[in-house]
Amino acid sequence: MASLIAAEWDHQEKLLKPHALPADYPPQLERLQAEHWDPLLEWARKTYDVEINKAESLLFSAQPEATKEKFRQVISRFDQWQLAALERATYTTKSFIIGLALVMKHLTVEQAALAATVEVCSQIERWGEVEDSALLRVASMIGADCSLQHTM
Numbered sequence: 001m002a003s004l005i006a007a008e009w010d011h012q013e014k015l016l017k018p019h020a021l022p023a024d025y026p027p028q029l030e031r032l033q034a035e036h037w038d039p040l041l042e043w044a045r046k047t048y049d050v051e052i053n054k055a056e057s058l059l060f061s062a063q064p065e066a067t068k069e070k071f072r073q074v075i076s077r078f079d080q081w082q083l084a085a086l087e088r089a090t091y092t093t094k095s096f097i098i099g100l101a102l103v104m105k106h107l108t109v110e111q112a113a114l115a116a117t118v119e120v121c122s123q124i125e126r127w128g129e130v131e132d133s134a135l136l137r138v139a140s141m142i143g144a145d146c147s148l149q150h151t152m
Contacts, residue, residue: 029122036115043106044097048074052097071096078103092116 025033041052050070055061075086082103090099093116101107107115114121 026122026126028125032118032122036118040097040115
């Protein structure tokens with residue numbers, strides 16, 4: 001997949017043309033995203049009555065201003081512990097939605113870790129696991145778990 005993507009980028013001319021990047025997601029990634037992300041996005045949409053755009057490519061997907069404003073309002077009501085936990089969980093998982101779901105107790109730390117690592121897990125399913133990589137993933141999630149203990 002990496003070679004395919006690199007070749008596509010090499011064939012771009014002076015102007016980046018997203019429509020000229022035809023790489024499909026591997027089936028393992030699509031399955032794991034549907035399993036872990038689709039329910040999470042649906043929870044956020046229903047719970048907060050917001051529209052969340054789903055990225056369909058490797059490029060960034062902007063979110064509506066109304067959605068960003070609604071989430072600003074939600075986190076403005078958080079106490080210091082919730083804000084600290086949200087910051088740490090978002091930083092660790094690279095996802096505001098996962099961080100919010102953790103703070104709101106919609107996800108366990110284990111569920112958040114699975115959602116945050118669907119890309120890694122899809123690569124492991126496809127190519128196998130590198131020795132000791134699981135230990136690194138677990139260690140990175142411990143900080144989020146410790147921060148969340150103060151919000152419970």
